Amino acid sequence: MKSLFLSSLLLSLTLANVVPKAEQKVDYSGFKALRVKGKGKDFESQVEKLAAHVLTCGKGEYVDLVVSPDQVDAVTALATDSTVLSNDVGAMLASEGEFSAYAVPSxxxxxxxxxxxxxxxxxxxxxxxxxxxxxxxxxxxxxxxxxxxxxxxxxxxxxxxxxxxxxxxxxxxxxxxxxxxxxxxxxxxxxxxxxxxxxxxxxxxxxxxxxxxxxxxxxxxxQTTDRLWRKNRQTVSSSSCVGRDINRNWPYKWEVTGGASTSPCSETYKxxxxxxxxxxxxxxxxxxxxxxxxxxxxxxxxxxxxxxxxxxxxxxxxxxxxxxxxxxxxxxxxxxxxxxxxxxxxxxxxxxxxxxxxxxxxxxxxxxxxxxxxxxxxxxxxxxxxxxxxxxxxxxxxxxxxxxxxxxxxxxx
Ligand SMILES: [Zn+2]
CATH class of the missing domain: 3.40.630.10 (Zn peptidases)
Structure with a gap:
């Protein structure tokens, strides 16, 4: 039996941003999941900078975010409309349960x-x-x-x-x-x-x-570090941010703008x-x-x-x-x-x-x-x-x- 989630809950430190030290698992206790709408072309980039993770990865009619407790007010202040999807992402993770020991395929x-x-x-x-x-x-x-x-x-x-x-x-x-x-x-x-x-x-x-x-x-x-990680684990020399979005990296219309990010820190870095x-x-x-x-x-x-x-x-x-x-x-x-x-x-x-x-x-x-x-x-x-x-x-x-x-x-x- 493994207890990845229990060990994460034992970490009492709440991180202001989600850049874990080596092998330290991100603790999402108290983090909120929010669905926000806003006006203006800078709205999305502003809330993305404040969020621990962007959950919806495109320019839809709303954005779902995971936000640390100390950034919730800043995010909702920017939004014209906001809904709380989860009051405690850490508690949600517990609902995924523990991994079971391996059994032959049944x-x-x-x-x-x-x-x-x-x-x-x-x-x-x-x-x-x-x-x-x-x-x-x-x-x-x-x-x-x-x-x-x-x-x-x-x-x-x-x-x-x-x-x-x-x-x-x-x-x-x-x-x-x-x-x-x-x-x-x-x-x-x-x-x-x-x-x-x-x-x-x-x-x-x-x-x-x-x-x-x-x-x-x-x-x-x-499973080891950040439950909400999206991309691969590839580095780029120009940034300390990690990961390419493998599903924005296919060699067809890759160069078209507006459907992926050129920023290595983005969830949709191409x-x-x-x-x-x-x-x-x-x-x-x-x-x-x-x-x-x-x-x-x-x-x-x-x-x-x-x-x-x-x-x-x-x-x-x-x-x-x-x-x-x-x-x-x-x-x-x-x-x-x-x-x-x-x-x-x-x-x-x-x-x-x-x-x-x-x-x-x-x-x-x-x-x-x-x-x-x-x-x-x-x-x-x-x-x-x-x-x-x-x-x-x-x-x-x-x-x-x-x-x-x-x-x-x-x-x-
Ligand atoms: Zn996906």
Missing amino acids: ETWFTTYHSYNDHLQFLRDLQAGYTSNSAIITAGTSVQGRTLTGIQIWGSGGRGSKPAILIHGTVHAREWITTMTTEYFAWQLLTKYNSDAAIKAVVDKFDFYIMPIVNPDGFVYT GLAPSDAPENRGLVSQVQSLKNSRGIRLYLDIHSYGQYILWPYGYNCNLRAENDAAHRTIASAAATAIRGVFGTAYTIGPSCSTLYATTGSSTDYTDVTGNATYSYTYELRDKGTNGFVLPASQIQPTVRETWAGLLSMLQRV
């Missing part, structure tokens, strides 16, 4: 969060149970030398014989529910293949490439050049290799939070994909399938016009350069009440409803 895996090493073990053990129709796959290496690891799953046609379904999770380190969800996809496809005709049909039709954690360094950092994050280079070569072999029928980038299904484009709010109508039909059916499980409501639409502008993002790249037939971003639960810190009690409902969305898509693409 559905109880999806009732708690887990360490990075246990996630790797989960993939290895799952694959070991289905050696004739799965394999461990990799896609390059992180800044700190971790291998981006996933699982390939195929059906009756044999390995690599069908159009590819490519699924990425946890590109943003703090979006822990996406790790659990992408693992659930793999678990369902393999463990139900022989007993569920609908699942057998899609596994026999496609070749699945599922990568639950494409930002391993950031994910580890959320990097110095397209694809200068090693994690991104690994993912780009994975997309290229699938494009050049069996072709990508469906690409999914799984994020949280907000409950959206989005499709290209992120970089231009007026542009539509040539198969925009088909994207909408499939997303609409998926949203209906998700709502049918527990009533969770999703908003769907082209990403820039529905949520906010993003440049150098994955789905624009897979749509245009990767030639994927369909590309979607999922933003999973919730709508901000818990944000990235979804309680352990919501893992199983979330993975089950999202699976319904995926299966609906697989039956239509």
